[in-house]
Amino acid sequence: MPKQVDHEGRRRRIADAVCLLVDEHGLEGVTLRDVATRADVSMGAVQRCFRTKEEMLRFALAHIGERVTARVRSRLAVGPAPSAAGEPGPAPSAADELALVAGEVALLREEHRAEARIWLAFVAGAAVNPELARTLRSSYAGLEDLVARLVAEASGGTPAGRVEARTLLALADGLTAHVLIGHLTEAEAEEVLQAHLAGLWGRC
Amino acid sequence: MPKQVDHEGRRRRIADAVCLLVDEHGLEGVTLRDVATRADVSMGAVQRCFRTKEEMLRFALAHIGERVTARVRSRLAVGPAPSAAGEPGPAPSAADELALVAGEVALLREEHRAEARIWLAFVAGAAVNPELARTLRSSYAGLEDLVARLVAEASGGTPAGRVEARTLLALADGLTAHVLIGHLTEAEAEEVLQAHLAGLWGRC
């Protein structure tokens, strides 16, 4: 066997570099040369990992999509972090879990600002690029299923909570965008989100 | 006086060409040459109207922002179009007006798909370009004020309805994006929006 390298690992590293650049200058600010520099590899290596720039962007989108989804799920598995050690209730209520997930899907906090910018850039790109749209849809489908399940749990036994899940997801994305362009502050967006969730319980 | 031309008119024409290109290929698909071709003027004319490409994009954003805002306002002034000639109630209720405006702000219908793509592209651009963000914010401020006023009217006498207006605006933008990338169909998004509005009345 001849020389071998960790292709998958390298692809992820390059994807991280792509995300960095997208965060800074948007999708149009991504060039093969800059990616290679940020990933600390040569252009040749990048070209070997991805046959075309399009393919690289698609991989990067799937990459960050998985990252966000995984974080949401893990947050859910761990349970309400802000609650103290002692368990006041019988178990974390589905309502609490939903609020937690919603707060995680909406990338409002400063620490997730970069991820939010990357996400928004890819969403806009997907609007004019069917391939990116395909990749993006699968991430959204996963998130919607997750949220819908939580809504169903939280609201007793209503059918499925599809509409509520879609409302929550769209609201989260809209708020994220509005924070990014400075129309809302992080606190204002948080307030809107919490108010919506409160209204959701009031109706079930 | 030497030769004179309708500068403002030409700028608008160029802005329309920019919007056409943004709709087709996103912000990165806008080149001075293509703009000149689509606007049926020479590159020199474009360069005379706008000192730089940035300035041209900014103007185009303000242009379409005014177009959307104006349409929402005019729709409001005319009153509920779908209602028949005979006036059943005393006057179009604020609730009806709000539903109308919401349906107009969320660019869901096929006929507004292009405007939606353009809007989304600029929102994403504004996330990495402070100047575009400034321009975009003024449009959002106007829309939010309009919606907030309607919400306040519709809900009797609650303070101002800021939170509800922001919720509605963010939800509309999120739904628009989700339709554009094909995660939701136009009908599904419409359903979500109507359900949200229904819930809004139930709580006032």
Add this chain to the structure above:
DNA sequence: CTGGTTCCGATGCGATTGCATCGGAACCAT
């Protein structure tokens, strides 16, 4: 050590980009 295979850094290429430049067309007061 050697041969065969995989990998990649460097370089080149054609196309395209935003912008600067400038000679002359277009226009109007005189």
Add this chain to the structure above:
DNA sequence: ATGGTTCCGATGCAATCGCATCGGAACCAG
């Protein structure tokens, strides 16, 4: 007509782009 302005189409230019190419380094079975 004519002179003085304003305007713009054509062209040039340096920079940058994605991608193709290729000689040699890196590596392992034999």
